[in-house]
Amino acid sequence: MSDCIFCKIIAGEIPNYTIYEDDFALAFLDITPRAKGHTLVIPKMHAENLLQLEESYTEKLLTAVKKTQEKLDKVLQPAGYNVGWNHGQAGGQAVPHLHIHVMPRYNNDGGGNMHSIINNPGSGSVEEVYKLFE
Ligand code: 5GP
Ligand code: ZN
Numbered sequence: 805m806s807d808c809i810f811c812k813i814i815a816g817e818i819p820n821y822t823i824y825e826d827d828f829a830l831a832f833l834d835i836t837p838r839a840k841g842h843t844l845v846i847p848k849m850h851a852e853n854l855l856q857l858e859e860s861y862t863e864k865l866l867t868a869v870k871k872t873q874e875k876l877d878k879v880l881q882p883a884g885y886n887v888g889w890n891h892g893q894a895g896g897q898a899v900p901h902l903h904i905h906v907m908p909r910y911n912n913d914g915g916g917n918m919h920s921i922i923n924n925p926g927s928g929s930v931e932e933v934y935k936l937f938e
Contacts, residue, residue: 805850808850808899808900808901809899809913810844810850810899810901810903811850811901813830813832813846814848820832821833823843823872823875823879824845824871824872824875825875827848828847828848828861828865828868829846829848829861830845830868831843831845831869831871831872831875832844832846834905838907839908839909839910839915840880840882840908840910840917841876841880841908842905842906842907843872843876843881843905843906844905844906845865845869845872845903845906846903847864847865848861849861850901851901851902852902853889853892853897854889854902856902860890861877865933867905868900869887869904869908872906873887876908878885880908882909883885883910883911885906885908886898886905886907886909886915886917886918887905888902888904888909888918889902889903889905889933889937890905899909
């Protein structure tokens with residue numbers, strides 16, 4: 805998409821620090837890192853989110869995440885990771901091109917885990933919610 809900053813990064817129109825690349829995905833350092841080595845992995849096709857991503861790219865994207873972690877492991881030797889993506893405005897997504905955050909974690913770095921993102925379980929029991937899926 806012509807006005808998408810991440811499409812422009814893929815096209816080489818905006819400079820970036822690439823740490824992994826293949827035919828389907830690009831991994832580059834986040835410009836405002838929340839951890840040393842904070843990396844974004846993006847599909848090389850424009851899709852706002854996973855639901856809009858062509859099926860042929862989904863598996864490839866996860867492979868690129870794995871390759872990116874291998875690279876980060878080798879260079880920075882983090883003690884762990886948080887890996888995930890913000891989906892939609894409510895989920896905190898600012899750039900409307902799917903990007904997987906790979907955040908290296910280091911011992912005693914002061915960060916939280918996935919559970920620290922949200923604590924809004926609602927009023928219904930888990931069983932009641934499950935019944936909605938039946
Ligand atoms: P979101 O909230 O959409 O998941 O996060 C967007 C991320 O993209 C942010 O962490 C932000 O720092 C990063 N970002 C935005 N613009 C650029 C850019 O031009 N280059 C790079 N490398 N990262 C960017
Ligand atoms: Zn795009």
